[in-house]
Amino acid sequence: MPMYQYDTHDQAMVDARVAEFSDQVARRLAGTLSEEQFRPLRLKNGLYLQLHAYMLRVAIPYGTLNSRQMHMLGDIADKYDRGYGHFTTRQNIQYNWIKLEDTPAILADLASVGMHAIQTSGNCIRNTTADHFAGAAADEVADPRPYAELLRQWSTFHPEFDYLPRKFKVAIIGSDTDRAAMRLHDIGIQVVKNDAGETGLKVYVGGGMGRTPMIAPVIREFLPPLQMISYLEACLRVYNRYGRRDNKYKARIKILVHEIGADEYRRQVEEEFAHILTLGLEPPPAELERIKGFFADPAFDTQSADTIDRSDPDFALWVDQNVHAHKAPGHAIVTVSLKPAGGIPGDASADQIRLLADLARDYSFDELRVTHAQNIVLPHVRKADLYAIWQKLDAAGLANANLDLIGDIIACPGLDYCSLANARSIPVAQKISERFADPARQAEIGELKLKISGCINACGHHHAGHIGILGVDRKGTENYQLLLGGSEGADTSLGTIVGPGFSEDGIVDAVEKATQVYLDRREDGERFLDTYRRLGVAPFKEAIYG
């Protein structure tokens, strides 16, 4: 199985956390810890107090998990929640109806399969995210997962960086195609090769969404991989010391980098880095090699046919939309869309979660990925098995052939759950996906990434949507702003607000009008985003407000 496996050291750390948090919950329930004192402690275990209940966010390091772990996620949904879970834009899963007194038992269940909720919230280094096609993509330069695992271990219970000015998110990719919105993270790392064929890390610092979206500049062009930990220590130390703490909305590292400038930030990091290199903080080459060993290719079936029987048209439609090229002949990458028309983006029932676990076990070398677009990937599937997989998905309501189409909406939980939200996201997503439910219509419109956030914190990535929707509160009424032109890939850009906001139904109409402008004006081969970039906002504005 091509996945990192805990040894006794890793397991001991997770078990210690369960013991620590169980003690903290007991002290809270007994009243010896105040809610104020308990709050940051529970947050570092991913436990939020939301509008109706506690929400528990479980870490899925770099979005990778095995069938046993996935099965456990389904069982937890049944046992402690209301029979479903919500996959998030950070490749994690959230449970929305958790009881505080159950959390030690849930963490113990998770620990039994090598999982946890460590640092899924709080002003610390969060769970590292990565390309969800890592180790499988045909276009991969180098596998980012060994570095992601090194980062996981380094960032776990890091004593110096547990009370940063604000949360800190790292994403890592190993292809030129950015499937992880890497430059919209506090630190984005791209594994690259130089002209001599040597592997290095290109480090971006200071990206982010939220109320001040910024695209991260390059801070280091080519870092030797065996200096990654030392370099990140330096990046974080400069931020911990000089990041703003006077205003929580200006506390992310993007503000520091922006205010002092990328050159000055780089200078400070290099100075700190030179000092840190003298301290011997870097794990030895043997540790990286040990980790790399876990991510060796599985035993691909070299005899597997490299063709797909497309005689079933519904299956063929799904293959065209949801199946990607794999690096191994005869194999493919399957993305299972959790976006049925009228559904809640990213939600899966306990039965669906367990079915996905079984499919991974039977057809994908026991491995699954969670994508930041809130879908599930079976990374290593034989082409010969695609039809059988599709039939099983179809029977479970999981064969939505809408990947990267307008129905494949990213949405945050919004005001239905979240205590920070100003407006609901889920009903808007449901109405849009119903409006565009016809698969032929979605296919006609083609690639269109629509992203919805229920507040300015941008958990639904609205800045990076080809079409973005931002829910705001206008005099006590939910109001929705329309953004156009965002993108999160290699061509990362931030969307701009088109004009005055809309009601819930009005925003659905506005989206439809925008797509109509595209359909009327597009030229050969253009996606929605391309047409928008060529034409600019004017014709869209006119159609929507005219």
Place this chain on the structure above:
Amino acid sequence: MADTLLRFRDDAASTAPVVSLASLHDAGGNATAVRIEPGEDARLLLPLLDRLELVEVSFPAYTDGRGYSAARILREYGYAGELRAVGDVLVDQLSHYRRCGFDAFLPNQPITREAAEKAFATWPEVYQRTVDGRTPIWAARHG
């Protein structure tokens, strides 16, 4: 103060008056105990490390983590005197303080020695090399 001070050192506590960073060079420049606030640069103390016997690092709010970096920097450059965390110092953060080099604590709310030692033992192992001398997991794996 004596009630709440927890020290994990064998030497006697400094009796020198604790001065601010700004006044460190006053009075003939002989002060041996200094207190630094979250926004102050611990590196300014580096030329004086041989002279200092007590550095207090102030934590007005436990959520302000700048003092962790201050402590580690001082230890990384060889400071061997007492390093005392002062203020909103809570038991749940003690193991991290210790890993960053603090060996004395003056919390606003008293913490028992027993509770502190339990806190230090929170993590059976550690993933990072810091200044506390503990063996990181990667070193244990590779001898």
